[in-house]
Amino acid sequence: MNxxxxxxxxxxxxxxxxxxxTSGTRTEALEPISTTIAVGMAAALTGFLATYQNIFYYFxxxxxxEWISFNKTALxxxxxxxxxxxxxxxxxxxxxxxxxxxxxxxxxxxxxxLHGWTGxxxxxxxxxxxxxxxxxxxxxxxxxVFTSTLHFPHPIQIDTYKxxxxxxxxxxxxxxxxxxxxxxxMDKMHPxxxxxIKPYLDYYDxxxxxxxxxxxxxxxxxxxxxxxxxxxxxxxxxxxxxxxxQLKDLETSLSLSVFNNKExxxxxxxxIDRNLVDFFVPFLPLEFKHxxxxxMAEMKARNLDLDQDVADQVAKDLVYFPKxxxxxxxxxxxxxxxxxxxxxxx
Ligand SMILES: Nc1ncnc2c1ncn2[C@@H]1O[C@H](COP(=O)(O)OP(=O)(O)OP(=O)(O)O)[C@@H](O)[C@H]1O
Ligand SMILES: *[C@@H]1O[C@H](CO)[C@@H](O)[C@H](O)[C@H]1NC(C)=O
Ligand SMILES: CC(=O)N[C@H]1CO[C@H](CO)[C@@H](O)[C@@H]1O
Ligand SMILES: [Mg+2]
Numbered sequence: 001m002n003x004x005x006x007x008x009x010x011x012x013x014x015x016x017x018x019x020x021x022t023s024g025t026r027t028e029a030l031e032p033i034s035t036t037i038a039v040g041m042a043a044a045l046t047g048f049l050a051t052y053q054n055i056f057y058y059f060x061x062x063x064x065x066e067w068i069s070f071n072k073t074a075l076x077x078x079x080x081x082x083x084x085x086x087x088x089x090x091x092x093x094x095x096x097x098x099x100x101x102x103x104x105x106x107x108x109x110x111x112x113x114l115h116g117w118t119g120x121x122x123x124x125x126x127x128x129x130x131x132x133x134x135x136x137x138x139x140x141x142x143x144x145v146f147t148s149t150l151h152f153p154h155p156i157q158i159d160t161y162k163x164x165x166x167x168x169x170x171x172x173x174x175x176x177x178x179x180x181x182x183x184x185x186m187d188k189m190h191p192x193x194x195x196x197i198k199p200y201l202d203y204y205d206x207x208x209x210x211x212x213x214x215x216x217x218x219x220x221x222x223x224x225x226x227x228x229x230x231x232x233x234x235x236x237x238x239x240x241x242x243x244x245x246q247l248k249d250l251e252t253s254l255s256l257s258v259f260n261n262k263e264x265x266x267x268x269x270x271x272i273d274r275n276l277v278d279f280f281v282p283f284l285p286l287e288f289k290h291x292x293x294x295x296m297a298e299m300k301a302r303n304l305d306l307d308q309d310v311a312d313q314v315a316k317d318l319v320y321f322p323k324x325x326x327x328x329x330x331x332x333x334x335x336x337x338x339x340x341x342x343x344x345x346x
Contacts, residue, residue, distance in 0.1 A: 063142065063176035067135045070101035075132035082128070082297065083121055084333075085290035088247055089114070089281045096279045097129055100216070108203045109215040111276055113186075115224040115254060116283025119332020122220045125281075126182050129218070133180065144172055145182045148189040155190055162196045169200055170210055177214040186221040194271065201276040219277075227257035229285045229328065236327055242284070250282045285328035291315040294333035298340055314339045 061067050075097060079090040093112070100110040114122040127138055134140035146152075152161045172179045183189065200212045231250055235242060271277055286294075295311040317339060320326035 061136055061141055063178065067140075068133060068142065068176075068178050070097070070133050072098050072101075072132070075128060078128045078132065079125075083125065084293040084297075085242070085286050086121055086125075086283055087243055088245060088250065089116075089121070089125065089283050092247065092279055092281050093125060093129065096281075097132070097216075101133065106213050108276075108278075109201060109212050109217055111201050111217045111219070111278050112281055113219040113221070113271075113277045113279070114281045114283065115221055115258065116228055117225040117285045117328070117332060118222060119329070119334030120283040120286055121333070122283055123184065126218050126220065129216075130180055130182075133178070133216075140180075142172070142176045142178060143180045143182070144168070145184060148183070148185040148193075152190065152193060158190050158192050161190075161193055165193060166196055169197065169212075170208070173200075173212055173215055174210050177211060178216075180216045180218070182218045182220065184220045186219040187223040198271065198276065201271075224254045224258040224280075224282070225285075227253040228282050232284050233322070233325075233327065236325075242287070245284065247282070251280070254280055254282055286332045287328060288315055288320070291318060291329050291333060291336070294336055295340060298336055302340075304344060310340075310343050314343055 057064060057066055072094075076094055079094055083090055096110065096112060100106055114125065116122060130140065130143050131137040134143060137143075138145075146165070152158075152165075169181065172181075186194075197217075199207060200215070201217060205211065205213075228250055231253060232242065232245065235245055235249075292308075292311045292315045295314045296306055296308075299306055299311065314336065315329075318335075319330040321328055321330050
């Protein structure tokens with residue numbers, strides 16, 4: 001049921017204004033007592049209009065704290081309880097978003113770049129961030145997702161895309177400075193397009209009268225994924241615990257591999273050069289035990305009885321790499337949905 005969609009605007013409001021207007025024009029002809037009554041009525045109406053407006057705000061999403069306010073507890077518990085095997089990413093994301101959202105006057109928008117192997121939780125985490133800030137989560141009209149292959153598929157139309165994208169971002173931020181932009185498949189995005197959003201990420205007070213300092217930009221990509229896997233594998237081979245992996249173990253290899261990768265349009269640009277990205281967030285490849293956790297979470301979400309054996313079976317059926325050691329799930333926690341169907345239907 002959608003309350004907001006059914007909520008009619010305007011008409012009662014217009015009627016009230018009309019009444020107010022006509023009573024106002026007649027005032028001079030009336031006696032003092034009537035005038036007092038008219039003034040009283042006007043006051044009552046103003047009060048009513050304020051209430052009406054509040055009711056409207058209550059049902060209709062708008063750029064106000066009722067609809068947009070950061071809930072740190074929500075993000076923290078989501079990251080702790082729903083995200084598996086990503087201790088590095090989890091820590092950075094909480095710190096970054098909390099720091100930014102508690103700053104009344106940030107100097108630049110928050111720019112996060114999420115990197116890692118497929119199916120490790122990048123979209124999942126951006127969804128958590130959206131839900132912790134916007135009451136409507138990903139459905140909010142202030143959350144904008146751009147997928148390179150979907151929105152900007154043809155390199156030939158790059159110039160159209162450029163001006164379109166710039167207009168969108170400008171229009172969206174003008175109507176709400178707390179806008180969230182998620183760019184998916186950033187590694188497949190045309191470098192020219194990335195260049196055209198660069199100004200919005202920078203330290204400007206205002207551009208054409210619009211301030212972008214309270215917006216959030218999240219870039220998702222697989223670039224750097226291989227080097228993250230390599231680091232995780234080195235730890236595993238050295239018999240060290242996964243939880244010992246720290247950001248500094250991944251940082252250099254990450255930015256180098258991303259920067260040097262000629263394939264990825266993303267970083268041939270000067271996003272890194274100019275330090276426009278505030279945080280690089282590495283996502284580790286997932287192991288068997290994390291996949292089992294994902295399956296159990298999916299069972300819970302579907303209200304199925306939790307069955308460890310089935311979860312193990314589903315996880316065992318996935319492909320792991322490298323071929324010899326079979327340490328990491330090739331598709332992370334993706335495709336578990338359909339696999340679970342197969343095991344739970346007789
Ligand atoms: N680390 C994780 N913890 C819990 N669930 C996860 C994790 N990673 C992935 N999942 C589950 O798998 C689904 C797919 O993951 P997601 O879309 O976030 O992957 P991704 O990192 O964006 O991959 P890709 O690079 O292919 O886009 C999620 O909706 C979530 O249910
Ligand atoms: C923040 O999130 C927590 C956990 O989801 C919830 O219990 C709490 O009510 C929320 N706080 C506000 C102010 O919405
Ligand atoms: C006013 C404005 O430009 N709005 C745009 C915001 O972004 C979406 C895409 O998510 C566009 O479709 C809107 O036109
Ligand atoms: Mg994704």
